[in-house]
Amino acid sequence: MPEHSLKPLTPLGHESPETVTLGPVTIAEVVDIALASLAVRAGRGGDVATAARKAGIALPPPGHAAAGDPWSAFWMGPEMWMITAPCSTHEDIVAALKPIFGDAASLTEQTDAWARFRVTGRDLPRLFERLCGADLDRASGGQAIRTTIEHLGAFLLVREDGAIDVLSARSSAASLHHAIIAAAKSVF
Amino acid sequence: MSQSNRIPGGLIDRSGTLSFTFDGRSYQGHPGDTLASGLLANGVRLMGRSFKYHRPRGPISAGSDEPNALVELRTGARQEPNTRATVAELFDGLSAQSQNRWPSLAFDALAINDRLSPFFAAGFYYKTFMWPAAFWEKVYEPIIRRAAGLGSLSRLPDPDVYDKGFLHCDILVIGAGPSGLAAALTAGRSGARVILADEDFRMGGRLTAETQGVGGLSGADWTAQALAELSGLPNVRLMTRTTVVGAFDHGIYGAVERVSDHVPVPAEGKPRQILWRIYARRAILAAGATERMIAFEDNDRPGIMLAGAVRAYANRWGVAAGRRVAVFTNNDDGLRTAADLRAKGLEIAAVIDSRKGEEVTGSAGRLGLRSIKVRDGSGRTRTVECDALAVSGGWNPNLHLTSHHRGRPVWDEAIAAFVPGPGGPAGLLPAGAAAGHLTTHGALKTGAKAAAAALADLGHKAAAFDLPEAEDAPVSITPKWHVPGKGRAWVDPQNDVTVKDVKLAHQEGFRSVEHLKRYTTLGMATDQGKAGNVLGLAVMAEMTGQSIPETGTTIYRPPYTPVAMGALAGRSREKDFKPTRLTPSHKWAAEQGAVFVEVGMWLRAQWFPKPGETHWRQSVDREVLATRASAGICDVTTLGKIDIQGKDAGAFLNRVYANTFATLPVGKVRYGLMLREDGIVMDDGTTARLAEDEWVMTTTTANAVPVFRHLEFCRQCLWPDMDVQLISTTEAWAQFSVAGPNARRLLEKVVDQDISDAAFPYMACANITVCGGLRARLFRISFSGELAYEIAVPTRYGDAMIRALMKAGEEFDAVAYGTEALGVMRVEKGHVAGNELNGQSTALNMGLGKMVSKKKDAIGMVLSQREGMVAKDGLRLVGVKPVDPSQPLTAGSHFIAMGKPATAAHDDGWLTSVVYSPHLGHSIALGYLKDGSARMGERLRTVNLLKKTEVEVEIVSPHFIDPEGERLRA
Known part of the structure; x- marks a missing residue:
């Protein structure tokens, strides 16, 4: 922090x-939960899925949430999820996610x-x-x-x-x- | 008064006593009574006056179809008009008043209307009150409304709360009589999710009112056994006091649960009623049937009731409708009333069976029935002394919900009644009496069968339902609609429609059912024709010589029974009418005593009064002057913020904005104008490029949602191939404007980076940190025309940020300013806002025509170039000042040339925004003026015919302050 x-x-x-x-x-x-939206950039669904898997972020299907440590996520729309993590360790959550997804996804801070x-x-x-x-x-x-x-x-x-x-x-x-x-x- | 008409038996709890009053007199009843059964037990038959003729009336029914016994319940703010005494559950302390009478129920002065009835026939007001036309609204209508009426309103706010709720089920069973119970048992045992709803406070339907048993048990005992089983099933929800009032689209049903109507005052925090929206995969309509009257002369006296109701009062409530009862029937069901009453030891004065050629031709008794006139098969007439007459003209299935999607009922000759036809709501299956199966056996059998069909539809296997033994006597009806005679015979008692009125309608050519209804008001009362529609139709059929189905059908609309407005409103009333959005600095602003204004759902600080300021202008003038002199701070969080990312974000912005954006360098902000497809300006705002592929658009507060929706439409539907992602961040960032010559010096105290003019010039933007490391965003943009910035921090720090800014500003005498000062400063600077972005103005009108780039395509570009929208002498934004500075201007005033009349033909435009400029010391305005840019220096009149003001003005540049923009670049 x-x-x-x-x-x-x-x-x-x-x-x-x-x-x-x-x-x-x-x-x-x-x-105490930080949020960031993740939207897949055009044609990069595979890259996002791979990056998420590697980082241990489960991207759940429509109507579902997936809890994990430290990353959890819930589905928000087509090719769009909300990723969450504890504020205590991931207050600047976009800065933490950016290295994982690079330019394959658009990440926006949504905590507040x-x-x-x-x-x-x-x-x-x-x-x-x-x-x-x-x-x-x-x-x-x-x-x-x-x-x-x-x-x-x-x-x-x-x-x-x-x-x-x-x-x-x-x-x-x-x-x-x-x-x-x-x-x-x-x-x- | 003792309960003189209370007889043994019934399903009331005689161990408890309830005291209640009616028109100020005290009575006693028992738990399980309705107001009507309680009054009848006490020998009170007169409960109301009729709508038009003020005829004395008593209840004719024992259920929700009651047209006569309408009363006002409770007193004070909880006073509730037009309550049917037959369904009002008795509670201790209940206070009821009769309505539509003066001075008293027994002596009603307006009963004179009854004597004048020849003047009040159907359509009388269409014929009588034609002249003079102006009298209708002011004279005739108020008098008629006072004379012909229902209950009165307390005119006080309803002190109770009403909830709304949502339920889901596989099968909704509407009505808990024998068919509903059989359906619920079948479905419940099969594991389906079932809701069983009944409007009564006691389930069982006619099983509570009849003496015939089911499966060797009494109806009540069999019901209790069924309910015990159902309440033990976790998949079944039993809802008493719940009326399903409408069938809506896609298997959605509306239901009103009367949670607290049977207690004096709802428990703390508990609702009076709940309006449920029930999502049902299938529904079974087991709503039973309603008995109908036979029309004969003076068939509306208190004491003349439906035979099934008389039986119900005796069997369910232990109440004798009279001590000497006559029965008039055209079917076997009426005979049951005679048998049941006789078994209870009551005297049966006569049984008049129209199938034997007998009929009742009239009645006597001023405030209640004393005798009837009977004509036998040979034409001889005799008088029969009696204090109650039980009439059965047959039963009408309660098919109302099947009509709610315009399903038309069909005529069933066997029971002489309409039954549900094809075309009802999908998934709604009628059963039992509602489907025309009028025997208990038929009800049980078809209820179980409907449930099995619904279950099969849903892929469930129906559990066994062993049909219990029950009566299955044929209906045996020979229709008898009305007894011919000279006097008035009531068809629709609630709206005082008689056989004569139907005849008159026929005679005057109003023969279609729809015309009959509108001409006579048949079926337009609060019972929606339950009592009279079919009877009226039958009388019309006799007139026309056609059959009833040839004459027409009658359909029904929601709601099945009247619904309180409070239930429809739910929690959305007064301060909870809509949610409130609070700005991040709200708590701080409230501490400063800010005056708040609603802006959409937002509450924004309008101004911040200081001690000694007694008028809003004092506060606003001070805020403006202080900001222009040194520094001012304003919460601008409410402006929409949209995060736009993706490699095509720049190209996307080029298409949605009229001006060019793709070339904007990282770290810069640009003002943008967004057009609608038709070339009219949709919104304006700034968009900042924070990174190569990340942009932040701001919108006006009002258009935050519409613009986002528009962008999503563009992204998803117009250009799905573009790599663009959008999300709103309006709520995520607390944003403050810091404006004034000392804005930079103030911000330098909180911003961790170099923000000198060289490092951070006009229209720069950057991710920064504040107060030792908090992530923030800084934009050098200005709405006020001053050196100004907008600074954004994560919203949870918004409160701390405004406090830090105000503290940093102390040495500069910085002020907080609200939306009024914001408005004054933008008008002084000549910036457009909502008043100018009025949905009919183009960029050219606003003086921003050059912003519409011809070098690229964008939404609205082509149509903005239409002839007429580019007229050289079209409206242009101008500044306006009064020639005499002491004269205030009035927004909405129109420009009229000197010496020309103030008419539309000479209208040259109008004032859009007017403020008092403390800087200039007089009123100033922006306005749209024809050929405005060519008329600088011209003098015109601004005329406001509504406010009767006229001021001579001079047309000037809309930039009253710093037209060269030196301040904001300082």
């Missing part, structure tokens, strides 16, 4: 991540474009059915679902432990958080 004098804020505007527990559900801000809330607890499908059209009763670990919550575009990453990470635009994090809390109060 570079040395500088500036202190970050979380998407909710706090100095440290906020965690709220409502009944059986806990909603926690997650801020997104807010991530980790929702844990039982009966999460009952919570999310008040928020979005995703069919979580039929979802399993490793799925990455593109959906809309209260007019906001969002990804739901279904984790192997059953928790769900909700990713949405950072600037509207407070609105998204409010929607999840309201739904949790409504359901539980």
